[in-house]
Amino acid sequence: MEAVTPTPARTSKVTSVEEAVARLVPDTSESLWVGGMHMHNVPMSLVRECIRQGKRFETLYAGPSSSMAADLLIGAGLVERVVCGYIGYEHMGLAPVFRRAVEERIDGVESVGLREVVEADSGSMVLALQAGASGQPFAALPPGLGNTSLPAASPSFYRVVRNPFAGTEALAVEAIRPSVALIHCQQADEFGNGIFKGSPFTDRLLALAGRTVIMQVEQLVDNDQALRYPAQTGVPGFLVAAVVPVTFGCHPTSSHRYYNYDDVHLRLYMQAAETREGFEQYLAEYVLQPEDQEEYMRRVQNQDWGAMRESDT
């Protein structure tokens, strides 16, 4: 009759921003996909940390609808190729750095080292991600894209496939499994069970398709939260390599139910970024110099951080 041995403890995935990026993001990655959409739920602290640590990405998947994350990464010269579904600021305007990078080409190469812009669309990118998450080699596309300039503009991204059932032809995109996926959940337990307090956007699918998934959260909650409301878990923990708690970490984008996007700061950035010098100055002041989120928050103007409150469940 042997003694009862205690169960070894389950390992927490809680990690600091610095450590998560240093340990899980290679110096050069094949591809990056940043979650959230437009000016919402974008894990900006992780993005800023990637820039601080000079992580390079051969391909950035910018869609559905990316904004400042893409703009900053491109401006910092860390992106070689962007698959562009949408990069902009919705009603606030176009992406100043992305614009300049493309409009001021020198010998076909964008001034900041962005070598290629692949014209794409959100639907095809999401179907490619769905295929990646399902282990499918490629995704055949619904009919109609042949009516646009896209297939001709991006012959490497869109290819013709023969439909073995109808005998007709269709366009297809190759499956996408981003090497690095950065996502944001408002809440998560220490094991990575993430809860979306607002829109999930594309992030559950992104977590299923990503090879290395880092989750930035506003607030840690007890594992009991997940056990009491399992249907509320938007991202199951086993998909997540690290849980990174950062207060106001999505700023200047929103974190649904926690805070709205800061359009004062976004405009401050967009105005600064109108010129190369202005962008470099912004990058230094708000991304490279602040050693942590506290310092970043201190430098941000026009803020009533105190007004942020925990979301009620």
Add this chain to the structure above:
Amino acid sequence: MEAVTPTPARTSKVTSVEEAVARLVPDTSESLWVGGMHMHNVPMSLVRECIRQGKRFETLYAGPSSSMAADLLIGAGLVERVVCGYIGYEHMGLAPVFRRAVEERIDGVESVGLREVVEADSGSMVLALQAGASGQPFAALPPGLGNTSLPAASPSFYRVVRNPFAGTEALAVEAIRPSVALIHCQQADEFGNGIFKGSPFTDRLLALAGRTVIMQVEQLVDNDQALRYPAQTGVPGFLVAAVVPVTFGCHPTSSHRYYNYDDVHLRLYMQAAETREGFEQYLAEYVLQPEDQEEYMRRVQNQDWGAMRESDT
């Protein structure tokens, strides 16, 4: 300055079982897919009503994991062709009618008029459904199925496609958009915003892919429920043609959080169905003769219907 005209009222989708099936299910449909899984969340009242009204289905998609719905429809002689992912009763045993239909072929035609059994698998069926819901013509399959007997057994279901990116070959299945999709939600408002109180199984995707979707519900809730907890809505109302409230409507399968499956009645059925005569008798007593759910419930033995209680939100 004109008078203020009142807004016309929004139309309720609440319908009786009889009317929903009579109005929305053609006498002969191209295809049928019944929601739920194994002995859980299967809209049996809708299935029984389809049999009562003698609705025929050229193809029945039996998967992922169907049980009594497929068995009854096949036994009633209403199914010409079944795409078989799984038909059985999990730990309780094999499907007696499906077994006999296949094992007692007469001149290659199953005794009950089931002309074709397409050997398939759950993964491919779900990817085909996903393709249907996305407007894609077909779904390329992950590698590996060539290692099984499936492609050779079902050359019309699985076909070879050329991967235009890798230049290799892959298997593919054609997109599926069932003509009729029958699903169950524990709760829904009158506009068809359905809530899964337990597992969603495959039913949200099924609702997205189905051409005509009929939703059987255990309990009607106020539209305010959906407005207060929108993230809880498993099936948005616009996908649903009719909302059919039936108490204990999934019996003898379960309705998560409302009641478990009735394995006493299921065994009663499985024993009866061991013989053709026994099946006919069961069909008459529990499907054809009862004019409504009340009468069906009256005929079911060993039940403590009263013990059913509303689920707490």
Add this chain to the structure above:
Amino acid sequence: MSDDYKPVLRPGSDPLVFFPLPGADQQAEIAKGHIMACAIAHALEDGELVVMGANSLLPMAAARLAQQTHAPNLTIIAGASGGVNTLVEPLVPSSGDYANLVAEAVLQFPEVLMLQMSGHADAFFAGGLQVDRHGNCNLAYVGEAAHPTLRGPGSAGVPWAQQSARTILYTTSHTRRVFVPKVDFVSYPGWNAPTHSAQRGGPHLVVTPLAVMDFSDSGEMRLASLHTGVSLEQVRENTGFDLVLPEGDVPTTPEPSTLELRLLRQMDPDALLTVVV
């Protein structure tokens, strides 16, 4: 954007709201935004499913208005947020705003795209850097691919608008820079698209701060009505190609009714519709 910013609380939205309330003092006037929203609302029918794209302030107001007037069974999908039948309390400029989740259901964004691509939607709303006489829209770039003079955001979900029964185009700037004879890049195909089984319904209506346009049987943009106080000359000067003219006099775009104005102002406490144009 003024610097004397003050955070403002609003119902159904977030504790912090960073944009001020422009035009809150202009409640009195009927703004172009009101006229445009009504023109779009009138083009939506009861029982339809409409899907919003990005920057959908106007179509969102229009769809909610239609729902509150003649189309109670209209289903609204609030673009990026995934909100289904949002109450639009209040109207917000970003399609991904949490305020849009005061709704009946929340879709994952891939599901929103699936609905578009599979042809579930009856109407989708599009615009772009350029719109041409056939209704082609361009969101990619102006000029040549190698040396664009203007880099746009990209085509986003707009290519799939063609799977909708019809598409309603709208823009807040009616100029020759936007209305060009031929777009430099086709993000959304107009009526001159190569015949294609996929072309379910082409561009249906074009709503601008100056006028409303539809398309002739030959698929050319046609002037349908001029907004109050706008002259035909004004429209001609700001359109880079010859619009087909209607038979007889050009009608005036109907002004919003009392009810319509009340509803639009109710859903728009920040009076964004008065400053959107």
Add this chain to the structure above:
Amino acid sequence: MSDDYKPVLRPGSDPLVFFPLPGADQQAEIAKGHIMACAIAHALEDGELVVMGANSLLPMAAARLAQQTHAPNLTIIAGASGGVNTLVEPLVPSSGDYANLVAEAVLQFPEVLMLQMSGHADAFFAGGLQVDRHGNCNLAYVGEAAHPTLRGPGSAGVPWAQQSARTILYTTSHTRRVFVPKVDFVSYPGWNAPTHSAQRGGPHLVVTPLAVMDFSDSGEMRLASLHTGVSLEQVRENTGFDLVLPEGDVPTTPEPSTLELRLLRQMDPDALLTVVV
């Protein structure tokens, strides 16, 4: 199944439970089910992701046992229900049971299949009507396609088990009817499958009421251990092909430890493990 049925309430499950509690009086003995569950549990490693198929009473008990002993970071996906890391309170026979949703997350079933097909899973559990010497499994039919003598349920998700790092086969009936020289239909491919990039990991272990088997380097089923009280002869008589024998004596399958038994009985108030075989 007895007719004197009484509904029973159980924690974490539904108000009505229709199956009686067989073997509740057999708590004392160590059942085959306990031995099999332990054998499977020992084959699971910490940090792995395991996915259950249908009728997964044994692997479910095994995975939960592993989680509660040597593998706290094991992730369990409870098959049909979509439950992730269910607490297995209590152990239930149906993979789709609501009881499996006392868990950390709920996946839609398509997502469960996606995880299998994309190779996320480290271990999947399979069985079938027939299992052959190379570990091929058949869930479709016995006999010829045109005139099967036994129609099975169909291949379900089992073909995709090959995308898992490894597959653990189990069956509650070790007979010549199940263990055949060659399956009539390949639902799950064994080691003799045509070499294929997709074959990530083949059958790894076979657990039956009589013994535990693994596979030789040449991919032939090999006897690994005999359960207490089972003779080699008994296994030979009930296996339709010659099993590879291990070097030297055949070891005995380890009996469950005190802790293991306690944990198995804790999660199994209905003592289903004592009647499953």
